Amino acid sequence: MISIQDKIDMACAYAHISKAELSRRLGYATPQAFQTRYNTGKFTQEELQQIALITGGQYISVFRYPDGTEF
Secondary structure (H helix, E strand, O other): HHHHHHHHHHHHHHHHHHHHHHHHHHOOHHHHHHHHHHHHHOOHHHHHHHHHHOOOOOOOOEEEOOOOOOO
16 A cells, blocks of 8 residues: 555656655645654645645545445
8 A cells, every 4th residue: 555655756857856845835834844744644625625736636536335325
């Protein structure tokens, strides 16, 4: 399984932006404040959606069942 940190790193690489630039675009006061959050890997769904938008992607998180039900 790929960690959220690895996914963020890959998203930044895909978008050709640094984590420092990502932190600025997310509104963190300093890159160090973002790095602290990054180290824990504890991001809200909203933050992950923002990261996806900033890097030109889409964040999708669903439970999907064989009958097509998703939530």
